[in-house]
Amino acid sequence: MSDPDSDLIPDLLAGDERALRTLMDRRLASVHRLAYRLLGDEFDAEDVCQDTFLKFWRAAPGWRTGDARILTWLCRVATNGCYDRLRKSKPDLPGDMSEQVDRRDGADMRLESRQRWDALQTAMMDLPERQRAALSLRYDDAVSQKDAAQILGIGEKAYEALLVRGRKALKALMQETEHV
Amino acid sequence: MSEDMQNLFDSSTVPAPRGALTDRIMAAAATQTPLPAANDRKPWLWSAAAGVAATLVAGFFVLSSQPSEAELWAAQADAAGFGELYAWVDAEID
Numbered sequence: 001m002s003d004p005d006s007d008l009i010p011d012l013l014a015g016d017e018r019a020l021r022t023l024m025d026r027r028l029a030s031v032h033r034l035a036y037r038l039l040g041d042e043f044d045a046e047d048v049c050q051d052t053f054l055k056f057w058r059a060a061p062g063w064r065t066g067d068a069r070i071l072t073w074l075c076r077v078a079t080n081g082c083y084d085r086l087r088k089s090k091p092d093l094p095g096d097m098s099e100q101v102d103r104r105d106g107a108d109m110r111l112e113s114r115q116r117w118d119a120l121q122t123a124m125m126d127l128p129e130r131q132r133a134a135l136s137l138r139y140d141d142a143v144s145q146k147d148a149a150q151i152l153g154i155g156e157k158a159y160e161a162l163l164v165r166g167r168k169a170l171k172a173l174m175q176e177t178e179h180v
Numbered sequence: 181m182s183e184d185m186q187n188l189f190d191s192s193t194v195p196a197p198r199g200a201l202t203d204r205i206m207a208a209a210a211t212q213t214p215l216p217a218a219n220d221r222k223p224w225l226w227s228a229a230a231g232v233a234a235t236l237v238a239g240f241f242v243l244s245s246q247p248s249e250a251e252l253w254a255a256q257a258d259a260a261g262f263g264e265l266y267a268w269v270d271a272e273i274d
């Protein structure tokens with residue numbers, strides 16, 4: 001199993017913080033996208049990212065090359081972290097999401113695209129969390145079926161079925177708001 | 181349907197994390213000590229402990245499989261043809 005981040009492993013094993021920074025330059029955005037889609041809150045998503053990378057940093061010396069890709073490991077830990085947070089607290093209602101996006105630097109979204117964003121995120125938050133994760137892995141980051149199944153801790157067939165159900169449910173929800 | 185979905189997600193991308201997040205994680209990482217590797221936890225200690233445990237277990241089985249003194253006497257008595265007599269010696273006397 002080839003890992004595009006394998007070049008960082010020797011330095012990560014040695015505890016080189018520069019390697020951690022490089023890993024974040026490469027992978028933080030992906031982990032953050034997944035966490036944001038699952039939680040619907042940018043601050044919670046950032047907290048999950050922090051927990052995930054720190055867990056990796058602490059575990060890095062014991063990393064065994066060939067067991068999994070680093071990104072797969074990160075996404076799996078982040079997904080589980082999101083599930084834990086969702087169980088502990090109710091997610092924000094989607095009504096607040098446009099404000100969250102507006103706070104960002106350069107977030108000059110046109111009204112139409114902002115409404116589209118709101119509609120998608122609202123619909124996503126109405127889906128069961130596993131369907132949400134499956135859709136985000138597939139469409140936000142084009143994660144392979146094999147890796148996505150590994151991240152979610154299920155077989156490839158089960159992931160495929162989850163994706164089919166998620167697509168169907170999301171489309172139905174989006175049609176209600178006439179965004180598909 | 182899949183292409184529609186891809187278009188939908190492409191047109192509603194999640195904003196990138198704020199730049200400060202990387203610095204925040206780096207600052208937190210600086211205070212964390214990486215865990216020792218699983219194969220780096222004094223393997224000599226584990227092998228020594230395993231050796232001692234194996235010796236104790238083997239010793240127990242060797243001792244428990246040794247014939248007792250009574251069994252040795254019985255065997256000697258059988259070999260000498262005095263097994264019955266020896267049994268009489270061992271028998272309880274009313």
